[in-house]
Every structure is written in structure tokens, then in C-alpha cells.
Amino acid sequence: MYWARLKTGIHYAALTLLSVMMVFPYIWMFMTSVKAKDKLYSGSIFPSTFHFENYFRVFTETKMLLYLWNSIYVSVIIIVFQIVSAILAAYVFAAIKKKWVQFCFVLILATYMLPAAITYIPSFIVLSKADLLDTHLGYIFSEAISIFAIFFLRQAFVQMPKEVVHAAKLDGAGHLRLIFTVYIPYSKNAIASLVLITFIYSYNNYMWPSLLIKSEENMFVTIGLRRLFMSQAGYGMDFPLAMAACAVSLLPMFILLAVSSKKIIHSMANLYVNK
Structure with missing residues (x-):
């Protein structure tokens, strides 16, 4: 004892x-x-x-409100695209057991092993030819599909009880009905967690947006904070103002984690469980 x-x-x-x-x-x-x-x-x-x-100065002497708005609304749009595409792809990889489907799933996972920086140059060229550089639309288009989201939901969908799927098929359910009435309700916790994870990733993303976004009116929080630090570089830097801006930028993340930390941990713990 x-x-x-x-x-x-x-x-x-x-x-x-x-x-x-x-x-x-x-x-x-x-x-x-x-x-x-x-x-x-x-x-x-x-x-x-x-x-x-100093916190009032963040909103009066900087464009933090603009940066926050850009980051939040772009992240929400990216969430919609990634979740919809992930649900459809995950259903195919979880419900259709043909060899060529599983081969495609393995091939997609193989691309996830590559560093994200490898895609920057080809993505930049494609967006440049489409005249989408320095635009929110170009950034949204480049982040519309997530391999992680597909894998995450596929792992949740394969845990669906086969009896429930067979009963729905006997009731005449097609693919779309199965998705919306069986798979999505069963995996709602995993989808909710994926929404939060996607928002956190998109909100905190820095490297790719810093290469794509140049105009101040289109900047996100991560780029705006760097601009604030660079504009005050040197011994005369206003560190209290900069730290207050950092604290304000972290507020949405703290709220999300406080509200949904248990849900995220539970879903991540079950990510690799495959019944």
C-alpha cells in the first residue's frame, strides 16, 4: 500500500x-x-x-480584428470543404471492399507520408496560372481536401456495426441514404472532433499562407503577428503590445480546447481502433 x-x-x-x-x-x-x-x-x-x-491598443493600433476575421472565416470554409470531401471518400474506402478501392486508399496514404513542403512549388504554379495568388479563394482551393481527414473518418466508418448497415440495405437504402442516415449519425463524435482539429490546423497554419498571401487586407493572424514583430524589430520594440496581440490571437484556440478537449482526446484515442 x-x-x-x-x-x-x-x-x-x-x-x-x-x-x-x-x-x-x-x-x-x-x-x-x-x-x-x-x-x-x-x-x-x-x-x-x-x-x-495594452489590449485596447491591439485593436486600435493594429489590424488584429481584420486578421482574426480572415483566419476564422477562411478556416470555417475550409472545414466545410474538407469534411464533405472526407465523408464521401471515407465512405467509399470503408464500405466498398474491392481491391482497386483499397489500392487507391493505400496510394492516398502514401502521399500523406511526403513532406507538405514538396507540394508548395507545384501548388504555387497552379494558383499562379489560375490568377489566384494573394487571394483567400486560392488558399481555400489549395486546402480543400485533407488526407488526414479522409483517414480519420475512414477509421471511424469501419467501426460501423455490420448489422446496422445490412438492415439499412434491406430497407432499400442507397449509398447517399447510408451516408446521411447511418454513417454520419454513428460517427458524429469523430466528425465533431475532426471539425475542431481542422479549425486549429487551419487557424495556426503559417508557412503556406505566408508564401501565398502578401496584401495586408488578406493576411491571417499568423502572418499579421509576424508583420507586427517585423515592423517593430530592434531595441525599440513594443513587447507588451506584441505579447497582448499574441494573447488575443490565442483566445479562440483556448476557448475551443476548453469546450472540446475531452471529445478530441476520445476520438484520437480511438483513431487506430479497427473492429
């Missing part, structure tokens, strides 16, 4: 230490964001007075 309690205490202590290490950068960011600029190097992590006006 004593050793069991000691082992449990060590586990909790290790988890607490790791949690503090992970949370500390966010605490430092918030404390810096409410400091006065001349007190930034005072040697204390906690400010003597809290300057919450």
Missing part, C-alpha cells in the same frame, strides 16, 4: 511539473502583455501595475 501511494504521488508530481513547464510560457506572455514598456526589464515576472490598456 505504501509503495502504491508513493508511486501515485511521484506520477502526480511529475505531471504537475510538466504542466507548469508547459503553461509557464503562456503565463510569461500574459504578464509581459500587462507591463509598462519601461518596466519590461525590471527583473520580475510580475508587473508592479497592470496595464490592460
Whole structure:
């Protein structure tokens, strides 16, 4: 009994230490964001007075609201395209057992093993010829299909009880009816988690949008933050303003994770379960 309690205490202590290490950068960011600029190097992590006006300056002295709007609405559109395409493709790969279908699934998964940077040059050339550079439409078009989303939903669809599928087919259900009345309701938790994962990925994406988007009115949060840091590079940089902007940009992510963390963990835990 004593050793069991000691082992449990060590586990909790290790988890607490790791949690503090992970949370500390966010605490430092918030404390810096409410400091006065001349007190930034005072040697204390906690400010003597809290300057919450730095957060008001984020919206009055920068275009953070525009960046947030661009990131959120583009991410929502990408979610719609990726979820619809993933549902249709996942149904084919999960319900049709022909060899050529499974070969196509393996081939698609093989492309997922390639680094994303390999696709940047051909995608850039295609969008350039279509005159879609520096546009939200071009970025949405390039992110409309996700191999991860297809694989994620396929793993959820293969867990569908065969008895339910056979009963629906005996009732005269075709492919579309099976998708909308059987597969989607059964996998609604996985789809909800995929929506959140896709939003987080799209919202935080930086490398490809930074190559594609150049005009300020089309910039996303990730590019806007970099622009803010670059515009104030040097010793005169307003770090409290920059940290306040970072904190504001993270707010949608914190809200999503607080609301749906258990759902994401549950779906990811069942990702590789194949009954």
C-alpha cells in the first residue's frame, strides 16, 4: 500500500511539473502583455501595475480584428470543404471492399507520408496560372481536401456495426441514404472532433499562407503577428503590445480546447481502433 501511494504521488508530481513547464510560457506572455514598456526589464515576472490598456491598443493600433476575421472565416470554409470531401471518400474506402478501392486508399496514404513542403512549388504554379495568388479563394482551393481527414473518418466508418448497415440495405437504402442516415449519425463524435482539429490546423497554419498571401487586407493572424514583430524589430520594440496581440490571437484556440478537449482526446484515442 505504501509503495502504491508513493508511486501515485511521484506520477502526480511529475505531471504537475510538466504542466507548469508547459503553461509557464503562456503565463510569461500574459504578464509581459500587462507591463509598462519601461518596466519590461525590471527583473520580475510580475508587473508592479497592470496595464490592460495594452489590449485596447491591439485593436486600435493594429489590424488584429481584420486578421482574426480572415483566419476564422477562411478556416470555417475550409472545414466545410474538407469534411464533405472526407465523408464521401471515407465512405467509399470503408464500405466498398474491392481491391482497386483499397489500392487507391493505400496510394492516398502514401502521399500523406511526403513532406507538405514538396507540394508548395507545384501548388504555387497552379494558383499562379489560375490568377489566384494573394487571394483567400486560392488558399481555400489549395486546402480543400485533407488526407488526414479522409483517414480519420475512414477509421471511424469501419467501426460501423455490420448489422446496422445490412438492415439499412434491406430497407432499400442507397449509398447517399447510408451516408446521411447511418454513417454520419454513428460517427458524429469523430466528425465533431475532426471539425475542431481542422479549425486549429487551419487557424495556426503559417508557412503556406505566408508564401501565398502578401496584401495586408488578406493576411491571417499568423502572418499579421509576424508583420507586427517585423515592423517593430530592434531595441525599440513594443513587447507588451506584441505579447497582448499574441494573447488575443490565442483566445479562440483556448476557448475551443476548453469546450472540446475531452471529445478530441476520445476520438484520437480511438483513431487506430479497427473492429
